[in-house]
Amino acid sequence: MKICARFFLGLSGLILLGASGIAQAETVLRVGLSSDPDQLDPATSRSYTGRFVFNALCDRLVDIDAHLDIVPGLATQWSWSADNKALTLRLRQGVVFHDGEKFDAAAVKYNIERDLTLPGSTRKSEISSVSSVEVVDPYTVVLHLKNPDAALLSQLTDRAGAMLAPGATAKGNVAAHPVCSGPYQFDSRVQQDRIVLTKFNQYWNPKPYHFDRVVFLPVPDASVRLANLRAGDLDLIDWVSASDVGTVTSDSHLTLAKPTPLGYMSVVFNIGNGQNKPTSPLAADARVRQAFSLGIDRQALNQVVFAGQYTPANQPFTDASPYHVPLPIPSRDVAKAKALLASAGVTSPLHVTMVVPNEPVAQQVAQVIQSMEAEAGFDVSLQMTEHATLLSRLSSGDFQLALSSWSGRPDPDGDIYSFISSHGALNDGRYSNEQVDKWLLAARQINNQDQRKALYTNVVRQLQIDMPVAYLYFEPRIFAISAKVKGFVPYPDALLRLADVTLSQ
Structure with missing residues (x-):
């Protein structure tokens, strides 16, 4: 199966006339993305892949x-x-x-x-x-x-x-045509197909940027993304499947980049979001959410889906962070999960529906969880949906529980406040705990690392009790790159930075 990236093969051969009148080939970088970005408005965007586009499009302070x-x-x-x-x-x-x-x-x-x-x-x-x-x-x-x-x-x-x-922002449709000041400017977008940026000739620092066009192509299937890279239809892809790492490392035409992970995958429970407040046992009783978490074998999930390359998680702070809380990863305990359901007055099996991105790896993760939970007293139905639609459903509260990922931030506040604070813009489950809010706010107001860590430790320990989110694993965003691409440096935030990146012919 080939994606429509072949359309762009001709772009790299376009002939332009330079200032001297000498014919020059237009240079095009083709980037395969794991999902189609949501709105191209920095204020409302939520998707990881949207940040790829913003990095080329919009300078930041x-x-x-x-x-x-x-x-x-x-x-x-x-x-x-x-x-x-x-x-x-x-x-x-x-x-x-x-x-x-x-x-x-x-x-x-x-x-x-x-x-x-x-x-x-x-x-x-x-x-x-x-x-x-x-x-x-x-x-x-x-x-x-x-x-x-x-x-x-x-x-x-x-x-x-x-x-x-x-x-332009005050009078235009930002999501359809953002106007920023980055090295590349918006050219066009076809939803679920491509986003095209062109070089901005008035950029204040043009020297490090070498492409005339950058084309982002969403290809949700990891195997198809890699196949198109190997065929030469793409130059760089994000999020290589763990099972494909060996294929990439054995191919002399490709290189692998694996930055230290900051991001995580989690299951979010809808506790209070929606026009009508959720009334399911998951929403009403923390013991039911604890039972769901105990039904998951995180170590086995890592081995089955990720060949042992990911790190099981029980919090948003990776073990590489100075704010990581040294709590043991909970072992799967089916008997305790069933006991918690019984103490909450729940008759097994409890029927629940989990919303899942329609990406093969996410689907595999969800299917493994579905199988594990069947033994722990949950009958889990899976609803596969396009990633941008999933984000919209999370915002509106149109879910019981959802598989949700976060790409991670340099400061711990960026990995927890918006998701856990009662007033957090990304608190999709509408979890609310007044004491947790106080700890989070205090951690924002203190510069001392030890004092901040103590506050975040309090929060993480409380989350094990309230269980608004079941953290599953830390996920390294693994890149595969054509050997023709030179100068690419993977950053811990796993974003594409195009300064000094070139493409040999």
């Missing part, structure tokens, strides 16, 4: 390097006030958006305020500490905070710090 240290982006310098309640950003001059509009402090104010007030914004809880934005001069802006926020700079390295052109 700050960025991270390969060691997760924060480095300049559109902000060249920053400083905190003595009480850590004001962040001053000095902005890069000479930057323009893709439509020619000037980037300045007013643009920063517009974007931050939009993230905070736009209905449906999934950035709102990430930067909820911001109380106001002050334009000091054309290239100086101050973010005034309600309280100190140790995670704020880290949040600005991602979509919360992505800058859209205010004029």
